[in-house]
Amino acid sequence: MGKxxxxxxxxxxxxxxFVDRKFLEEGGLKKLVAEDGLTGVTSNPSIFEKAxxxxxxxDETLASFDKEHPDAATIDRYEHLAIQDIKAAAETLKPVYDRLDAADGYVSLEVSPYIxxxxxxxxAEAKKxxxxxxxENxxxxxxxxxxxxxxxxxxxxxxxxxxxxxxxxxxxxQRVAEAxxxxxxxxxxxxQPIDRMASVASFFVSRIDTTIDKQIDERVEKGDAEADALKALRGKVAIANAKLAYAWYQEFVxxxxxQALAAKGARPQRLLWASTGVKDPAYPDTLYVDTLIGPDTVNTMPPKTMDAFRERGTVAETLTQDVDQARAVMAEVDRLGLDLPGVTDTLVLEGVASFAKAFDDLMDAIAKKQPAA
Known part of the structure; x- marks a missing residue:
């Protein structure tokens, strides 16, 4: 047992x-399941582009596919590769899924960012x-x-x-929890039965601090009269935002x-903390794991963050601590005119654009891998 x-x-x-063909074939995922209690995997266009x-x-798998489907579109070639990886990860996690009676053991595959x-x-794409x-997992x-x-x-x-x-x-x-x-x-x-349906709501964390901190630093550099109050918010806004989301989740369930759905066997849509890799070296590299621990949640970590938490993470139920302080932080954000709603709206657009760019790069890379003669 470890952290x-x-x-x-x-x-x-x-x-x-993270997901990668070599990592799967060499047993990397199986090792994490066996040794660290890993119960899920997420992928996205950026991850697949790197992989x-x-x-x-x-290359070998793609060459075999191209021989059988010489006229296949680039998107079909990509999906063939991605689906193989997702199936392999799902099979590795199937014992977890069975042991936990469908409560966990999932691997995620994203619809195209273009739509x-x-x-x-x-x-239509989700069904496809x-x-x-x-x-099923x-x-x-x-x-x-x-x-x-x-x-x-x-x-x-x-x-x-x-x-x-x-x-x-x-x-x-709140909108997607209602959905x-x-x-x-x-x-x-x-x-239809609902007792084995599952969903997570992936709440992105570090990108909020990256954007808000940049605004703070720019205002402090310009000699803002509220410089001290602004500096006091660095690295705190994303965590406060997440804590208030979890407080609402508790009220909703x-x-x-x-409760009417739960009586029919429904499982809650767990909050999943995403974008948990720390971007600012001034912060502890386990910041967005240490501070967001609580029942019925998920933290999806890039490998570096997982390694860092294994070595020096701190386990305590932190999500339900200092919620009033989180509200105070959000009140200060509003008072100081940091425009969190504008920031979050922009981050959604940037996130979609980033995934679309990664998808463009991925399609280009696969198109350049010519079918075998």
Whole structure:
């Protein structure tokens, strides 16, 4: 037993924000499951771009696919590779899924970032990917945008597990939590079971501090009269934002609406802390794990953050501590005119654009890997 196992015991499931063919084939994921109590994996276009776009780990598989499908489009070639990795990860995590009776053991695959603003296209792609992977312990990632919310409700209603991604604000999170409940309620109306449906709401953390801290530093440099108050907020806004989201989650799962679903076997949509790698070297590298520990949550960590927490993380139920202080931090953000709503709106757009750029780069890299003669 180590600190990552202790983290799971404290209620925060340990997921890995990384997937790679070589890592899977060499047993890296199996090792984390066996030794650190890992119970999930997340992927995104940036992760796949790094995995597939560089090196030769995928070349043999791609050559075989190209021989059988010489006229395949680049997107089909990518999906063939990605789905193989997701299936392999799902099979590694299947014993976890079975042991925990579908409460965990999931691997996530994202819909195309090109369709983030298209509800119908998102629903269609989620169903296509779900059918292609054909594993019950898979989640399809859908952005928590205005267009994504109805897609989430429809996808859950269709019996597809969903990882809601790119959440930055409490309001966006509330919208997708409602969408999850709506999807479950629709399944109940259809006479369908809901006791093995699963969803997580991926709340991004470090990017908020990166953006807010930059604003703070710029204002302090210009000699802002509130310099001391501004500096006191550095590295605190993202954590306060997350704590208030969790406080709302606790209220929601205690509500009559949710309790009616729970009575039929519904599982809560767990909050998942994403973007937990620390960007500012002035902060501890375990900051966004240490401070966000609590029941029914997930922390998906890049490998470096996981290594850091294994070595020097601190396990304590921190999510429910200092919630009034978190509210005070958010009040100060508002008073000082840091415009968190504007920041979070921009971060959603930047997140979609970043994934789209990674997807562009990925398609370009795969297109350059010519079919075998």
């Amino acid at each position: 990552l196992n202790d983290l799971s015991a404290a209620g925060t499931a340990v997921w890995l924000d 597939m776009g560089h090196g030769e780990a995928y 983030a603003d298209d509800t119908d296209a998102t629903i 990917l779900w059918d292609a992977v054909d594993r 898979v989640m399809i990632k859908i952005p928590g945008s205005a267009a994504g919310a109805p897609a989430i409700a429809a996808t859950i209603a269709a019996g597809i597990n969903v990882n809601v991604t790119l959440l930055f604000s409490l309001e966006a999170y 999850y409940a709506m999807g479950l309620e629709e399944r109940v109306r259809q006479g 205690a509500s009559e609406r949710w």
